[in-house]
Amino acid sequence: MAVMTTTARTTAATSATLAISVTGLRKSFGEKTVLAGVDLTVPAGTVFALLGPNGAGKTTAVRILSSLIAPDGGQISVAGHDLAEAPEAVRSVIGVTGQFSAVDNLLTARENLILMADLYRLGRRAGRVRAAGLLERFGLTDAADKPLSTYSGGMRRRLDLAMTLVGDPQVIFLDEPTTGLDPRSRRELWAIVRELVADGVTILLTTQYLEEADQLADRIAVLDGGRIIAEGTAAELKRLIPGGHITLRFADAAKLSAAADVLGADSVDEDALTLQVAGDGGFDSLRTVLDLLTSAGLPAEELSVHTPDLDDVFLALTADS
Incomplete structure (x- = not known):
């Protein structure tokens, strides 16, 4: 590993x-x-x-x-x-x-x-x-x-x-x-x-x-x-540990719904106008998401990347100890 x-x-x-x-x-x-x-x-x-x-x-x-x-x-x-x-x-x-x-x-x-x-x-x-x-x-x-x-x-x-x-x-x-x-x-x-x-x-x-x-x-x-x-x-x-994701906020519900379809979002919060898609926090995964949104004409208002911390890594890698 x-x-x-x-x-x-x-x-x-x-x-x-x-x-x-x-x-x-x-x-x-x-x-x-x-x-x-x-x-x-x-x-x-x-x-x-x-x-x-x-x-x-x-x-x-x-x-x-x-x-x-x-x-x-x-x-x-x-x-x-x-x-x-x-x-x-x-x-x-x-x-x-x-x-x-x-x-x-x-x-x-x-x-x-x-x-x-x-x-x-x-x-x-x-x-x-x-x-x-x-x-x-x-x-x-x-x-x-x-x-x-x-x-x-x-x-x-x-x-x-x-x-x-x-x-x-x-x-x-x-x-x-x-x-x-x-x-x-x-x-x-x-x-x-x-x-x-x-x-x-x-x-x-x-x-x-x-x-x-x-x-x-x-x-x-x-x-x-x-x-x-x-x-x-x-x-x-x-990035070795699953659970990383990218959170995006959109201007309105219509753009949120369209972006969710384009990205195959894992989680959608209609009240906050945000969605989450899996991502390891690396440049390639982020670029893929942005390219898909750009091609669909769906710019995000805000973007944040969430990755597991070292506690998650330590616990996952040494789970059998």
Whole structure:
């Protein structure tokens, strides 16, 4: 049910530098197969979202790609480095933000960042400059020396991401980064993600929030049963699911009735002078409708296109999970 085959995805991706390339990724824990041959290609400077039900293998994939656990099979390249042959090179160019905040509650935000700078061996002066810059970038300067017990969930998450950036990574793995955040904090984090991508950073994101993937991702893959079952842009995935339609309003009942006959309308509302015809929201289906109306001399007063959202896509594609 995938939008593009693996070969087509790989071919399309060759036009841009790949930040992540995965072929045939496999992982089992005992008799349970978690990843059963996953293929991914992520161009540099983009956001790639990995969706799937609980237990689909999203976090396992992130842990493998970030070198935290070993795969059972497959080929993996991150920022041009083969993970099997050069894991240290991969670690030097990536950042990871897990599902739960990794900050040290006994330290202040500034101390957490300086500790990370020390781990990266940036040097005393460079580490403090880096920490100060990140505190300002993430809006934490005023609270930089306050106990973390005074921080909100959104502030802690921003600090967690700031710590990921101490090493100036080219690729960042965000594993459900906004879980538990309120809507305002979630949108603040989205803004930070967009800024990072604008600066050329590549982000692989796992999330349970369909709106998050819709807002941020250049491409989305749905992982289920250890395999990628669909991949594409948000618009492409939405067109996989029936239920899209075009709504048209006409000037009077006579034109409405004539248009309903021409288009074979699925639904007609005589009071509102509107009708609906099935359509996937794509250009071709819209052009077909408009061409038929133009040929019949029946211009519409208003037109709107309705497509299924990612919730519909997710539920339909993973219905058997």
